[in-house]
Amino acid sequence: MIFLQYAIDALSVGGLYALAALGIGLIFGIMRLVNFAHGDLLMMGCYAMFMLAAAIWPVTILGGVVIAILVAVITECIAFRPLRSADPTILLAASFAVSFFLQNFVLMIMGGRALGVDIVPALNQHIVWDSLSISVLNLFTIALSVILMGGLSLFLARTRIGIHMRAASEDVRMARMLGVRVNLVVATAFAISGLLAGAAAIVVLGKTGLVLPTMGLRLTLVAFVAVIVGGMGSLTGAVIGGYAVGILEVVLGGLLPLVILPYREALIFTVVLLFLLFRPGGIIRVAALKERV
Amino acid sequence: MKFLMSLMIGFTLALCAAGFSSKAQANDDPIVIGAAIALSGFVAPYDDGPLKGLQLAVADINAKGGVLGRKLSVVTADTKSDPAQGTNAAIEVLEQGAEMVMVTCDFDFGAAAALQATAAGKVTFSSCAGDPKFGVQGIGPLAYTMSLGTPAQAATLAEWAYKEKGWRKVYVQMNSMVEYFKSLCSNFKIRWEELGGEIVGEDVYNFTEVKSFEGQATRMKQNTEKDFVFMCAATFDGPSLIKQVRNAGENTPILASESMDGNFWLEAVPNLSEFYLSVYGSMFGNDPNPQINDYVAKYTEMHGQAPFTAHSMTGYSLMEAWALAAERAGSFDSDAIRQELDKFINEDLLVGPTSYTPELHINLYRGMQIMEVQNGKHAPITRYTAEKVPPITF
Numbered sequence: 003m004i005f006l007q008y009a010i011d012a013l014s015v016g017g018l019y020a021l022a023a024l025g026i027g028l029i030f031g032i033m034r035l036v037n038f039a040h041g042d043l044l045m046m047g048c049y050a051m052f053m054l055a056a057a058i059w060p061v062t063i064l065g066g067v068v069i070a071i072l073v074a075v076i077t078e079c080i081a082f083r084p085l086r087s088a089d090p091t092i093l094l095a096a097s098f099a100v101s102f103f104l105q106n107f108v109l110m111i112m113g114g115r116a117l118g119v120d121i122v123p124a125l126n127q128h129i130v131w132d133s134l135s136i137s138v139l140n141l142f143t144i145a146l147s148v149i150l151m152g153g154l155s156l157f158l159a160r161t162r163i164g165i166h167m168r169a170a171s172e173d174v175r176m177a178r179m180l181g182v183r184v185n186l187v188v189a190t191a192f193a194i195s196g197l198l199a200g201a202a203a204i205v206v207l208g209k210t211g212l213v214l215p216t217m218g219l220r221l222t223l224v225a226f227v228a229v230i231v232g233g234m235g236s237l238t239g240a241v242i243g244g245y246a247v248g249i250l251e252v253v254l255g256g257l258l259p260l261v262i263l264p265y266r267e268a269l270i271f272t273v274v275l276l277f278l279l280f281r282p283g284g285i286i287r288v289a290a291l292k293e294r295v
Numbered sequence: 296m297k298f299l300m301s302l303m304i305g306f307t308l309a310l311c312a313a314g315f316s317s318k319a320q321a322n323d324d325p326i327v328i329g330a331a332i333a334l335s336g337f338v339a340p341y342d343d344g345p346l347k348g349l350q351l352a353v354a355d356i357n358a359k360g361g362v363l364g365r366k367l368s369v370v371t372a373d374t375k376s377d378p379a380q381g382t383n384a385a386i387e388v389l390e391q392g393a394e395m396v397m398v399t400c401d402f403d404f405g406a407a408a409a410l411q412a413t414a415a416g417k418v419t420f421s422s423c424a425g426d427p428k429f430g431v432q433g434i435g436p437l438a439y440t441m442s443l444g445t446p447a448q449a450a451t452l453a454e455w456a457y458k459e460k461g462w463r464k465v466y467v468q469m470n471s472m473v474e475y476f477k478s479l480c481s482n483f484k485i486r487w488e489e490l491g492g493e494i495v496g497e498d499v500y501n502f503t504e505v506k507s508f509e510g511q512a513t514r515m516k517q518n519t520e521k522d523f524v525f526m527c528a529a530t531f532d533g534p535s536l537i538k539q540v541r542n543a544g545e546n547t548p549i550l551a552s553e554s555m556d557g558n559f560w561l562e563a564v565p566n567l568s569e570f571y572l573s574v575y576g577s578m579f580g581n582d583p584n585p586q587i588n589d590y591v592a593k594y595t596e597m598h599g600q601a602p603f604t605a606h607s608m609t610g611y612s613l614m615e616a617w618a619l620a621a622e623r624a625g626s627f628d629s630d631a632i633r634q635e636l637d638k639f640i641n642e643d644l645l646v647g648p649t650s651y652t653p654e655l656h657i658n659l660y661r662g663m664q665i666m667e668v669q670n671g672k673h674a675p676i677t678r679y680t681a682e683k684v685p686p687i688t689f
Contacts, residue, residue, distance in 0.1 A: 004517065011509040018507070055562075114376075115340035115603070116531040118563030126565065128544045135516065135544040140509070209507040210535035211563025216337070220502070255510030264471045264501040 003133045008256050014140035016248025017147030018205050020241045022225035023232065024154065025198035027240030030229065031171035031288075032191050033086070035093040039077060039100040040225065041218025043196055046073045047203030049108055052119045052213045059122045066121075066207075067200030073104070074196025078189055086188075101222075108215045116214045125208045139208045150201055151241060154194065158237075163190055171235070227274050233284025242285055325368035326361075326627060328353060328614070329388025329396045329417075331408040336376025340603070341400045345422030345610030346371065347598050349397055351590075352614030354597065362618045363625065374399065374408060381407030389415050394627055395617050400442075400606060402426040403474070406434060413437040418629050418636070420613040423606045425475055430656030432689040437633055439656040441609040441616070441646060443575075445475055447659040448552050449482035450681035452573055455665055456523065456550055457490045459677070466496040466521040466547075468511065468528070468536070476527035479552055483525055485685045495520040508536045512543040523547055529554035534563040537570065553663070556604040558673060566671050573663035575605035575646050577675045582664065584678070590645055605664075612644040647678075659684045 022040065029037045047070035054065040081100050085093055120126070125139040158164040163186065169177040170187045178184050202221065207213070224247055225240075232243025247270060254266045262269075277284060330349060332342040353367045361367060372387035374380045381398070385408040388396055396412035399405035400423040412419040413435045421429050421438070425445040430438055443451075456462045465487060469480040484494060496518040498511055515524065526549055528536060533555050540549070541564055548569040556574045561567060576587040578601055590611065595601045602608075617632065619642065624631035636656075641648035647661040662680040666673050 007513055011513055015507060015509055109336065113340060114337040116534070116560060118534055118560035120562050120565045123565060126538075126542050128542055130544060137539075137542045139542065206507070209509075209539060211538045212531070212534050212560065214531055252510050256514060260497050260499060263499045267501060 007134055007136075008252055010134075010136055010140055010144075012249040012252040013245075014143040014248075015252055016245035017143050018202055018244075019221075019224050019228050019248045020244025021147050021150060021198050021202045021205075022221045023228035023240040023244040024151065024237060025195040025202075026222070026225045027229050027232070027235070027237050028154075028191050028198075029195050031235045031237065032167065032174070032188060033082070033093065034090045035082060035097060036090075036226065036229075037195070038094070038097040038222055038226075039104060040195065040199060041220070041222030042101050042104040043070045043074050043077075043199035043218070044203045044206060044221060045108065045213075045215065045218035046070055046104060047200040048207050048213045048217060049112060051121050051203065051207055052117060055119045055121060062121050063204055066203050067197060070200030070203060071193050071196035074192045074199065075189055077104075078192040082192075083185070083188075086184075101218075105215045105218075112213075112215070114215060116212045118211055119207065119213060120211060121204070121207050139205070142208070143205045146201055146205065150198065154198075154237070157194075163187065167191060227270065229284075230274055231277050231284055233286035233288060235288035236284070236286040239284050239286035239288075246285075323365070325366040326394050327388075327392040328367055328369050328617075329385075329391065329393025329412070330369060330371045331381060331384035331388050331396055331412065332371065332374060332399050332422075333376040333404065334371060334373040338374075338376040338399060338401070338404050341606065342422070344602050344604055344607030345397065345400055345613075347594065347602070348422075348607035348610030348612075349614050351594050351597050352611040352618075355593075356614065356618050362621050363627070365627075367614075367618075374404070376404070378404050378407050381405065381409075382411045384408055385411035385415075388412075389417065393417060394629075395420070395632075397422060397610065397613060400424060400609070401475075402429045402433065405429070409434045409438050416629050418617060418632050420617065422609040422613060425657075426478070427655075427657050427687045428689050431654060436653075437629060439613070439616075439636060439651065441613040441649070442657060443646075443661050443663060444657045444659045444684070444687060445478040446482040446687050447661070447681055447684045448573060448663065449479050450486045450684045451663050451679055452525070452550055452552060453483050453486040453490060453492070454681050454683075455573075455677075455679045456525075457487070457492050459679070460523070460548075462492070462522040462548075464493045464495045464520050464522045466515060466518050466524045467494060467498075468515065468524055468526045469497070469499050470528045470532055471499050471501045473529070475554065476529075480525070480527040482685045483527075486681075486683070487525075489683070489685075502532060508539040511536060512539040512545065515540055515547075516543050516545045521547060524549045526551045526555075530557060530560045534560040537567065538564045541567070553605070556606065559603055561668070561671055568669045568671075570668040571665065571676075572668075573665050573679070575608045576664050577666060577673065578602045578605050578607075579673050581673075581675055583675055586645060608646045612646040612649065615644045616642065616649060659687070 026040050047066040050069035051062050051066035054062040077100050128137040166182045228243035228247045233239030333339045357366050370391045372384035374384040396419045398408040402424045405421045409419045419438050421440040423442040424440045425442040427444050429440040470476050551572045555572050576582050620632045620635035623635040637653045639651045662678040664678050665676045
């Protein structure tokens with residue numbers, strides 16, 4: 003029974019990480035941009051939901067997701083589009099700048115105090131079944147992540163723009179020559195990453211009940227780890243990486259003796275280090291990323 | 296050459312200006328109180344209340360005729376929540392003539408400003424740094440804190456839980472990221488075992504930001520022996536932890552310290568019950584001490600909103616303490632004020648009876664108000680003082 007309890011925890015945490023990793027992986031696949039501001043899209047979505055908390059919950063949630071998408075598209079237009087052909091390190095630096103800007107913007111307007119909010123009261127319930135106690139939010143998280151991942155893979159496989167997106171991630175120059183409108187593809191990719199961040203925001207806010215300007219930071223780091231473990235540039239890899247990190251976190255939290263417990267994060271990052279040393283391509287290696295000689 | 300000349304003229308002018316301003320201070324201008332604190336950034340919420348408390352104290356003191364017949368005025372400078380900027384902020388208020396300096400409510404964030412201010416020979420108070428290092432040993436003989444020392448806070452909570460609640464088995468949940476939490480939890484465990492209590496479970500995590508606590512909640516729930524949970528966390532992580540623990544169906548009482556004060560986070564856990572904490576005073580107008588309710592009413596009138604937390608009272612009381620010491624010394628000389636402060640024995644200040652000695656510039660035997668939260672409402676239980684505090688280390 004306790005195994006099942008941990009399994010549900012792990013799937014729920016893993017689902018959240020997979021959503022975040024997908025958002026980062028999607029942008030990286032197309033632009034070779036590691037978007038460190040991804041967590042801040044989530045933070046903006048959370049603050050939007052906080053401000054709309056008085057409304058009925060579908061409005062609150064929708065408002066948060068829409069804001070996350072809007073911020074994603076606006077940052078693409080203002081910060082990343084002019085740098086499209088720049089070196090990946092410059093793009094990386096630009097994403098840090100966007101992240102600092104968004105955090106300080108919120109800090110200036112809302113202050114640095116953690117504020118409490120309860121967006122969907124129904125998510126606070128838990129179902130007791132035998133010795134198991136399953137929180138509704140965990141089931142919601144698992145369902146939401148599966149639906150979004152399924153939706154995204156259908157979108158990439160079946161729609162025109164989805165196919166263009168895959169083409170662009172294989173080889174942007176070639177895709178452009180074949181008539182793919184790169185601006186539209188990149189803007190759509192950012193909108194989707196905003197949607198994923200907005201969805202993750204519902205889960206994070208449901209779990210924590212707090213908004214704080216720095217709240218996106220940890221999820222960005224974890225998602226980045228997941229992307230490295232899974233394989234840079236591969237969306238399947240990002241999902242596998244997300245679940246792997248989530249499962250690892252829950253298993254270590256349940257099994258580690260107390261003295262090592264504070265270093266759990268360090269252990270997770272050690273896994274990344276090992277991957278970078280022995281399998282730098284991650285679990286799923288992407289052919290398009292190999293240097294051609 | 297011309298550049299050198301203008302530099303010299305500028306320098307001379309600056310000297311004259313400095314001389315002029317110090318002369319100007321000698322007459323009936325107000326005595327300047329400097330606050331070198333975080334006005335912006337992530338620490339700002341912790342300094343906001345103490346500053347407003349200080350401003351209220353200054354208004355109260357001025358209404359009664361000031362200190363030694365001189366009115367007080369407050370100047371501020373922003374550390375921007377950066378420990379390194381503390382030095383500049385202190386210089387800024389000292390240049391404006393500050394006779395006493397208040398610094399951030401934390402040792403790490405307040406030390407730089409305090410070192411600068413004490414080096415300039417001014418009495419320096421931290422509003423609520425709970426680390427006993429904030430004093431003679433860590434900063435210097437002119438540094439004081441209005442906080443109740445962390446070991447004393449831990450002992451107060453342990454004794455109250457053991458003697459008043461009759462709890463015997465504790466599950467200790469700690470965030471190891473912050474020194475205050477580590478000190479709180481370790482001192483609690485020392486006092487708890489001394490009292491004869493049992494530690495039946497422990498968990499540690501290491502984060503400073505919002506995160507999910509599935510693992511911690513499940514681990515805590517599996518422990519069926521515990522009478523209550525002792526939590527070393529603050530309002531940036533604690534509410535999330537409590538939310539997930541309660542959502543998992545775990546309703547054991549939770550005991551926490553003043554770092555969980557305030558009701559601005561209660562929305563995170565709707566209808567929270569069986570939550571207990573110690574605070575400097577109730578900010579909800581229901582404190583058993585009418586002085587504290589008066590304070591909340593006056594603060595609300597002055598600042599347009601009630602204090603977020605009772606930490607604001609430490610800002611009020613440090614001003615009370617300095618004014619009292621200056622009156623007794625009959626002078627604004629820092630050393631004379633220090634000598635009077637060091638003679639404090641259970642002085643009746645807003646935060647409670649306050650004592651200092653030449654060696655110890657933090658309080659260890661002052662009561663804390665124990666509060667309970669039931670159905671999302673704070674209610675005072677009792678003001679409780681520890682009988683025995685674990686030995687402090689610097």
